[in-house]
Amino acid sequence: MTGPTKLLLLVLMSLCQNGLGSDIVNGKKVPKNLMLYMALVQNSQGQRCGGFLISQDFVLTAAHCNDIKPSTVVLGTHNLKNVTKDMRYGIAKKCIPPHFTKAANGGDIMLLKLSRKPPLNNRVQPVQLPKAANKIKDNAKCRVAGWGLTKTEGPNVDVLQFTEVPIVNLEVCKKQWKIINFDLPKNVICAGGYKVKKGFCQGDSGGPLVCGGTAVGVVSFNMRKDCDYPNVPNVYTDISKYLQWIKDVLKKKSC
Incomplete structure (x- = not known):
């Protein structure tokens, strides 16, 4: 193995070991059949938060996510490039504890009632x-x-x-x-x-x-x-x- 080739191989090995390009922060992709409760909470401008399905018609998220004025919830896919119309749900109601003011003060939790119930199947399940x-x-x-x-x-x-x-x-x-x-x-x-x-x-x-x-x-x-x-x-x-x-x-x- 020549010197330049060996150096290139060492660099590539280092990049792989450090997990570059596969992060949440130093994380990896979720397999398709796991975490089927994950939800994307989004507003009309595309700003986003996470969330998770806890019953057939409620998603749990953070109260401070109300700051982005969320309007829809996406369920049923891990890849946002594959979102279809049937995966997107309106938000009928937002419930926040009355004492919540901002995340730094605690009580940072919010329930979102979906406008319709998603079918529970091999793509969507509550946690x-x-x-x-x-x-x-x-x-x-x-x-x-x-x-x-x-x-x-x-x-x-x-x-x-x-x-x-x-x-x-x-x-x-x-x-x-x-x-x-x-x-x-x-x-x-x-x-x-x-x-x-x-x-x-x-x-x-x-x-x-x-x-x-x-x-x-x-x-x-x-x-x-x-x-x-x-x-x-x-x-x-x-x-x-x-x-x-x-x-x-x-x-x-x-x-």
């Missing part, structure tokens, strides 16, 4: 929610997915990406955020972004943190939109703290 208070162990490996940026100020992606992120102890998380003079709100979970190069980025907001097949968190915020990890832990809304509110909305089919 399971916790049945009780969150008891996830520190360092447990969970998954986050989305169509957001692949790096700070980078491009969005058309094909759904996911990455595994470790749960960060809440007290450790609070201390790390305190170092940058920020007090974490109540009812959050921390995972990824800290001591690892993996996490979520802008455009992934509203997507699920999934542990053992159960959606336990909603993507809320990171540090000043900085996705060049590691820095401080990523922050998710703890779904288990809002189970009664979710049950009440689903039962009433309204806010």
Whole structure:
């Protein structure tokens, strides 16, 4: 093997090992038969958030995603280039906890009632929610997915990406955020972004943190939109703290 050829091979191997071009942030494509609950929440200008189906007519997302004035939800595909008219659903109602003001203050969770029920099949299935208070162990490996940026100020992606992120102890998380003079709100979970190069980025907001097949968190915020990890832990809304509110909305089919 000649010197230039060997050098080129080493460069290509390095690029593959670093996962360039296949990120959520350092992630990979979601297989077609997995995460069938994933939803794209979008406005008329194409701005996007993530979301996830929790019943046949409700999608869960982040309350701060209401800032983009979402008008439709896409279900049934991981590739946004393949979206057809029947995959797009109108939003009949938006339900947000009354105490919500902004993501940094907590309560960053929103329910979207779909204008029609999607058929449940091999492309669309709801995800399971916790049945009780969150008891996830520190360092447990969970998954986050989305169509957001692949790096700070980078491009969005058309094909759904996911990455595994470790749960960060809440007290450790609070201390790390305190170092940058920020007090974490109540009812959050921390995972990824800290001591690892993996996490979520802008455009992934509203997507699920999934542990053992159960959606336990909603993507809320990171540090000043900085996705060049590691820095401080990523922050998710703890779904288990809002189970009664979710049950009440689903039962009433309204806010």
